[in-house]
Amino acid sequence: MNMRNKRAGSMAAVLSAILLLAGCSGGGDSKGASAGFHETGLPIVDKPISLTIAGTYDERTGTNWNELETIKEINEGTNVQIKWNLSPGTDWATKRNLIIASGDLPDVLLELSSSQVVTGGADGMFIPLEELIGKYAPNLTDFLNKYPEVRQAITAPDGHIYSLPMANMSEYKHADGNTLWVNKEWLKKAGLEMPRTTEELTKALEAFKTMDMDGDGNPNNEIPLTGVFGDSQYGFGYLFGSFNTIDETFIVQDDKVVFVRATEEFKNTVKYLHSLYEKGLIDPDSMTQNSTQLIAKVSSGKKASVGAFFAWSADQITNADYRWDYGSPMIPLAGPDGSQITPRNNLQMTPGMFVITKVNPYPEATMRWVDRAYEPEMSMKLREGPNRLKKLADGTYDTIPNPDNYTAGEWKVKETPYNDFVYGFSQEMRDKQILPKAEPGQLDPDFDEWYEALVPYMKPWVYPNIMFTDAQYKSIEQYQTDIKTYTDKMEAQWIAKGGIDEEWNTYLETLNKMGLSDYTKVYQDGYDTNKANLAK
Template sequence: MKRKRAMKLVLACALTTAVLSGCSSGGGKGAGEGAEAKGVNATGFPIVQEPVTVNAFAAKFFANADWNKLKLWQEYEKKTNIHINWETVQKDALKEKRNLLMASSGYPDLFYASAFSKSDLFKYGKQGVFLPLNEYIDQYAPNLKALMEKYPVIKKGITMPDGKIYSLPTLYDPEFRSVFFNTPWVKTEWLTKLGLKEPTNLDEFAAMLKAFKQGDPNGNGKPDEIAWGGVGTTGIVGYLRGSFGLGNHGNANQYVDTEPGSGKIRFVPADPRYKEMLEYIHKLYKDGLLEQDIASVKSEEIDAKGTAGLLGIVDNVDPAAIYNQKGYAGLPVLKGPHGDQLYTYIGSPLGNIGMFILTDKAKNPAAMVRWMDYFYGEEGIKMFFMGWKDDTYKEESDGTVDYVDAIKNNKDGLSLDQAVSQYLIWPGGYYPGFVKQAYFKGAEGLPTSVENSKKADPHVLKPEEIWPAFNFTTEEQQELTTLANDIETYVTEMRDKFIVGDAPMSQWDDYVATLNKMGLDRYKQIYQAALDRYSKSS
């Protein structure tokens, strides 16, 4: 959550209210479920009558304190009667350690913040190693169940092809609009100095960039301004694709949407409109209006330019949060050459869905689903992100909250993330639970970010149009992994080459022919099967 680029993938959803057809549909039970549920209080605290100990494995960020001594878990143990014996690993070493645990059968009762892939969820679920949670959700997770009923996309996104739910996710409140937006930020001071208005279409956008590049808006007499500054070409492609009618179901399935009219899967990077967009971006690059090392520049290089105030457009979160540069506003959604004016660079409310998993070693799954469900409800969300009133946060008469001064202005020189991490685990954005604007204090929650999202609202995809990342069967995933590795790597490579001119657009037909030889038709068929299941699911 510290960098918007880290969450591309992320976010928006179906906001229509629907009646969920029962979480128990297609569900299964862990071994001895009836016995496991004994001693579990259906509501209130403690969760269990007699204290229990659960072995858990989790990934954490460097700033987090020892989880076995962390106040969050100590206080929650007092409420629940459930003691967690935490084994943690730094996030960078997660994959290796997680795979070793699974290979050796030395895995724990619970995996928390362990980011299992969808293919692993399905594989270990089918093997019986990961427990199906459908019926436990139905009986012991009223907070999550309510969210699933309100936002049907959640259930669709966490249900595997066999109809079972093997994990609980990170969720982003669909009402927290700014957390879903990736629109770039424009330096309004430069617009004012050059007598420009915010652009409304592609021609005005190019003219603005040209003025930034040539008009010396920082007034130092040097041509050191960078009109568009960003790491990689993903940002500008994402920002502009809706202006070309591309990405009509959001960003969670990055390379596919549906063909207008037929509703069938379309591979976006082979569409003529995509070619047209790359031609436009290439002209911007050729005219010197984009960072000239955009395909290879390192983030620290862009950060240095941003901190120095040299970027007319910042392709990241609010520069006030990362560069201490105020006076930027979100760019408007631009009208394209065919009249399209859509904001499609937006994901679903589902973050990683493999963040809370109970294994076949779990002695009381019902209790642990109740344990996790607290953090999908208002009281638990507030504790998870803010801690405890008058200890870690203060609350105003209107109900707004903020951290106490000892955290915001730490006497030991700790950053906010570091100070918060002495009590809580959310910094770094690696956890299951529900992210709400009222309690999230990252860059996406700043007032400027909220206003930015409101500006784009009239042109955003309808919530029901936005897909979560699709789930695949084991066989589909195995085949898709091989196909996607070749196809998507080639797409990225050629996208950059077309933009910077290392490959002329006259090679477009050869590029499409190569994609077809790589198995593009089969790639699309697999996605079509996943879309068909998604469309039919309740």
């Protein structure tokens, strides 16, 4: 072979290598082009493509998402076909960890922690999305422009966006999702008013325990109070406000980050819970049961068997025969020193709801497909359920009540993945809803009146929804598992057996040895950096 032919052969080899590398890295361009990708309009691609999406699901909705009215509408006319790989909520944290660790990735992962998003983005497991959003997601772009705090929440410290959010920006969502429901019919039978203090709650629960509230002749089979220990929605967190704190790992008071479980306020809350447990007023199952078991407990039977429980809404989970026996949720109870607070929560948001992985061959088409979920009316359907909405001539939306064979909760999630998928629900869309009215004299957490009633008691102590650096997440991981396991164990032990006063100093010493000061400093640094960035 002469030199000219050798050079030509070498150039051909180089060209082939370049083309091969181009096809391997970011393969979305070449494969998207071969599928006939369109930047606007429908179909998104000329030739059908398939995407695998792994996530979790609401048990009331089920796993057959392609048959849901909302997903059918998102898919319609796109030529994008979805293969859903969905796990129960109780298994998802373990399942997603295994997926990430194995490297056997789907095209899209749903519902990740912010630390997983940042770490996966830094490692190249998840692709940056900001350019794709700007080019192919006009609905999401409009939403982020309207709510810059959402953009901030999904922007990693390296400046990239690796995930898309589920965000409900309705003002009423500042209200805490954990509140107390007390059976007003049982109170009437006991000759008591709705409790306003922790002392009055104790008296009500004592009556529930000793009197035959369900009228079956057995005064010993009623449950005064039940909950789910450690659960943000069904747990005991509501009662922390009566002792001048909130049930969070860290709170912020006067720009200082505080670890709640090392405070006197936490200790006093636990002592009160123990006083209830010691008297048999707290269901012992509360320390081990899950939310599914709690819902079964408060909804089984033809008559109510539970006097009080913690939840977002009673009518959505209790039996229809006694749905309204629980009246209204409780305004924060006044504690022994008069404390009566509730957190002003961050608005409902899952920043890491949707990531596109490095193996996805169609990132552009994926972004165009998912942007359909952020169209305002579609976001409303995903949030509220399309079967519950009737659009009127004036552009407002009436609410279709649940049929008798559905609970309100089942009806709401019948045709939508609900909070296990992306949407961008705005206050503007909320204002277009004609919401059902609560029963006379009652409050309901789904209505703005409940939020307005809580505003005077709200404290802005909740740690902001921010992303840390990869290094900070690694520091957090170094401490949080052991510290959380230890504090959970001690809290449960003290509620059931007592002894917090005697063991408190040893408990604090143990936390310090476990690195509590360094753990807290990571959160303080993250808070300070975030505050400085907001001021720019």
